[in-house]
Amino acid sequence: MAYHCASDRHVAATKIRCGLPAGPARRGRIHDVDNVAIARALVDLADLHELGGTLPFKVRAFRTAARAIEGFGGSVAELAKKGELAEVRGVGDGVARRIKELLETGKIAEAEALRAKLPPGLLDLMNLPGVGLKTAQLVWQERGITTVDELEKAALDGRLRDLARFGEKREDKLIAAIAAWRKRAAAPKRRPLAVAMLAAEALVAEMSSVPGVLACDYAGSLRRRAETVGDLDILVAASKDDAHAIMDAFAALPGVVEVLGKGETKTSVVLEGGMQADLRVVPRESWGAAMQYFTGSKDHNVAMRTLAVKKKLKVSEYGVFDEGGAKLAGDDEAAVYEAIGLHWMAPELRENRGEIEASQTASLPALVELADLKGDLHMHTTETDGKSSLDDMAAAAKAAGRSYIAITDHSETLTFVRGMTRERLREQKKKIRDVEERQGIRLFAGLEADILADGTMDLADHLGELEWVVGSVHQKLQMPKDEMTKRVVRAIESGKIDCLGHPTGRQLGQREPSELDMEVVMAALAKAGVAIELNCSPLRLDVDEHIAKMAREAGVPVVLSSDAHSVRELDHLRYGVGIARRAWLGPAHVLNTRSADELQSWRSQRRS
Ligand SMILES: [Zn+2]
Ligand SMILES: [Zn+2]
Known part of the structure; x- marks a missing residue:
């Protein structure tokens, strides 16, 4: 009996996660998200009560209400606003009061209080597949186990087998379940914008050619160009008669590894790599409203x-x-x-x-677009760690619509990528003049010069000979904040750099940004007339939208750069454009929307 309770809870939780109706799809289920969140809060409340020792029958009302809300056809939040929660069968006064509290304050104080009394790891434990509430309670009370680690150790040591309803087999199952859970927990839940965008574009391309599809596009945080994206939201406009076949086609797409649920208006799948994608089929006459709604x-x-x-x-x-x-x-x-x-x-x-x-007030900003970018001021060639030659980079940039580029290979101190010496830079400059003529695109002989640990510049005495200098930190990224800030400010004030490259050094999901007092850095940039980079490399997107907005407010010009290490990566600019737009940047805020001549006069003005 105990296990029934536990597994019931898991069935409910799975349903909630997918947001799909359990039985035949109901029409007019238009508020999945709100209802699901409310239901989940009530299930949590019930769990917390039971773990805390409240008698199960006393908390049954919360579970009944959660189930009713999850399956309810309208918006429970709307009903609550109108004081009409009684319309949902199973929601009594007590539950209604808690729902109102949740909607007004974002939490239920009673749940918070119960949570505070429990050992912190216990709720994690309860959510392990094959554990559930009753087992969590059992191992806590009988063995003093409150964390997944402790549970795993106890199972490995054979200390669970003589608990009621346990045994060796169940111990083994538990060990396997914990290993699987760890693997899942380690997988990133949100993916970089670029990963999501490529996956979504592929889905949209596939779905657009399915018979009956009148329109197809992606919505959600990807359409808003958030720097990381959770699930993909794909929308299709089609007539109701075609919906079923369209759902089938979606579920059968190459790259789909699991179908989480297939309903009348929504199908959820897991793609290779673990990303979830939801397809919604909407009537043609609702297309604009649906795109608006699901874009958020x-x-x-x-x-x-x-x-x-x-x-x-x-x-x-x-x-x-x-x-x-x-x-x-x-x-x-x-x-x-x-x-x-x-x-x-x-x-x-x-x-x-x-x-x-x-x-x-009709004062929406005019936002920068990819086509506004006349130049690209940060890229590498085979001279250092790039994969494409100078010639190829120039040709590809021209083909991509740029009218000028800066070649900025790494500087001498980065010996592991064969950083450029003065001699090689002089040689490269000659070659650049030659390629410039041949390819018909303006080239700046530049460098990505390292900002050394003390804030002086690598190859400092050579930088004056160059036509564009990006100053970047590549080593000793983990300095204390005040030291790091001083280091970067010193580089800015050197008068030797045009743009501060990937200022925080972060790599999405891999490396935290360096500690840096951005207010101080921004003030130094503004004073010295140095630009700040929005590095568009998908793993970096550095600076982020918040710092880009600071730059706009401080009047510091932003440079959108691909930091391409191959011709293919010149395409990175499009990711950064999304971030720049989220920071409300217009063409005037972005330095490389200017022509090559304007850029050079900006540069000489600053230098004089
Ligand atoms: Zn770099
Ligand atoms: Zn670089």
């Missing part, structure tokens, strides 16, 4: 809905409706915004960071 962000949508309510309108993923239920917009995203008195705004702005207000 949540905060943006809440602000938008609030505004709509003031105008006595209702916005959903089906469209904008007036009080009488008449549809004012739906098929076109811009029309959805216009119907509630707003101008369409770029997805990158939709974070409720002032874009709604800017839209109302």
